[in-house]
Amino acid sequence: MTSPSRLPEPYGHDGGANLADILERVLDKGVVIAGDIRINLLDIELLTIKLRLIVASVDKAKEMGIDWWEDDPALSSGARRKELARENAELRERLAALETGRAQEESP
Amino acid sequence: MTGLRYVYAVCRPFDAALQSQLTGVAGAPPKLLHHRGLIAVVSTVPERDFAEEPLRAHLEDLDWLTATARAHQGVIDALTTVTTPLPLRLGTVFRDDSGVRMMLEAREGDFLRTLDRLTGRVEWGVKVYAESAAAESAESVESGETAQGPDAENGWVAGKAMSGRDYLRRRSQSVKERESGLRKAEDFADRLHERLASHAEDSRLHAPQSAQLSGASGRNVLNAAYLVPRAQSEEFVEIVDRTKGEMPGIRVELTGPWAAYSFAGEKP
Numbered sequence A: 001m002t003s004p005s006r007l008p009e010p011y012g013h014d015g016g017a018n019l020a021d022i023l024e025r026v027l028d029k030g031v032v033i034a035g036d037i038r039i040n041l042l043d044i045e046l047l048t049i050k051l052r053l054i055v056a057s058v059d060k061a062k063e064m065g066i067d068w069w070e071d072d073p074a075l076s077s078g079a080r081r082k083e084l085a086r087e088n089a090e091l092r093e094r095l096a097a098l099e100t101g102r103a104q105e106e107s108p
Numbered sequence B: 001m002t003g004l005r006y007v008y009a010v011c012r013p014f015d016a017a018l019q020s021q022l023t024g025v026a027g028a029p030p031k032l033l034h035h036r037g038l039i040a041v042v043s044t045v046p047e048r049d050f051a052e053e054p055l056r057a058h059l060e061d062l063d064w065l066t067a068t069a070r071a072h073q074g075v076i077d078a079l080t081t082v083t084t085p086l087p088l089r090l091g092t093v094f095r096d097d098s099g100v101r102m103m104l105e106a107r108e109g110d111f112l113r114t115l116d117r118l119t120g121r122v123e124w125g126v127k128v129y130a131e132s133a134a135a136e137s138a139e140s141v142e143s144g145e146t147a148q149g150p151d152a153e154n155g156w157v158a159g160k161a162m163s164g165r166d167y168l169r170r171r172s173q174s175v176k177e178r179e180s181g182l183r184k185a186e187d188f189a190d191r192l193h194e195r196l197a198s199h200a201e202d203s204r205l206h207a208p209q210s211a212q213l214s215g216a217s218g219r220n221v222l223n224a225a226y227l228v229p230r231a232q233s234e235e236f237v238e239i240v241d242r243t244k245g246e247m248p249g250i251r252v253e254l255t256g257p258w259a260a261y262s263f264a265g266e267k268p
Helices: A019-028 A041-055 A058-063 A078-106 B052-059 B062-082 B097-106 B108-118 B133-146 B149-157 B164-198 B230-243
Strands: B003-011 B031-035 B038-046 B121-130 B202-205 B219-229 B250-258
Touching (some): B003 B108, B052 B062, B121 B230, B164 B202, B164 B219, B164 B230, B219 B230
Antiparallel strands (some): B031 B038
């Protein structure tokens, strides 16, 4: 029997924790509650999405069937979805352009 | 200076004390706000930073966001060592304690149900990277070509370097190797995910992270979260540890234990 109190030492936590991991969780997971200061949830979502576009290799995400922008309840209204899809596509294009540029820089 | 209430998490009441040195977002110590069978973990934050307008502006500021996210995570982390917190998303702010109480009351049923589902469980993050020796050797082929001194800009034309045809052949070979390395890593990741999911109560696949933001080397082919009872965490960690070094060119990374961020929302 392992004793339940003996948890392994945290991996990659505290100061050294990967910022991408922290932002991924703190900004994007966890429970959404509208506080009574109206930090417009939509804004946070949009910001999250922008960060996610940076965080995610978007093509890979789609290959793996991750389509969070389609089923996230906070984003489920059709119009908003369309708008996001457009923004998404636009950002993806820009990302691809940047990556191509970078790849060209790196290879002789 | 007026203060607002920043809420980190909702928990069931617990006895253990939080670390005395613990500071939260904006430097204030977190405190526990009891309401019926729940507590909200809150701290006071200045209105000049956390009212609607300034907060919105801050959210665009990556440095501010980083410090705030780390502070938020610090409190959640401390809670995770003494209880099972239901972590809220960053930036949940109320005017005063009574606003927090109203929220607790309105969502009481949801919170209790979710806390029941998560109690005694933690989240482990597992990432798989394709480091692929092929990718590295491809780079060294390329950089070898360019590191030949004054003629470097002309690449393979210089000196005793290989012919253009050989160069192209080697390049296409290394591209192929890189692709097959990636495929191998993906297969490995699929199998690992299956194995880990069978040792977890629940799992989530997150979008792979780009190296630009995470700073990690290699290509992230699996970014998953697993919900594991505390009592079985040691076993879970061992399973992950055993996979390390199992396959050349593949790196497995474990993070946690996290609060169950990825499982805190309603079930999909």
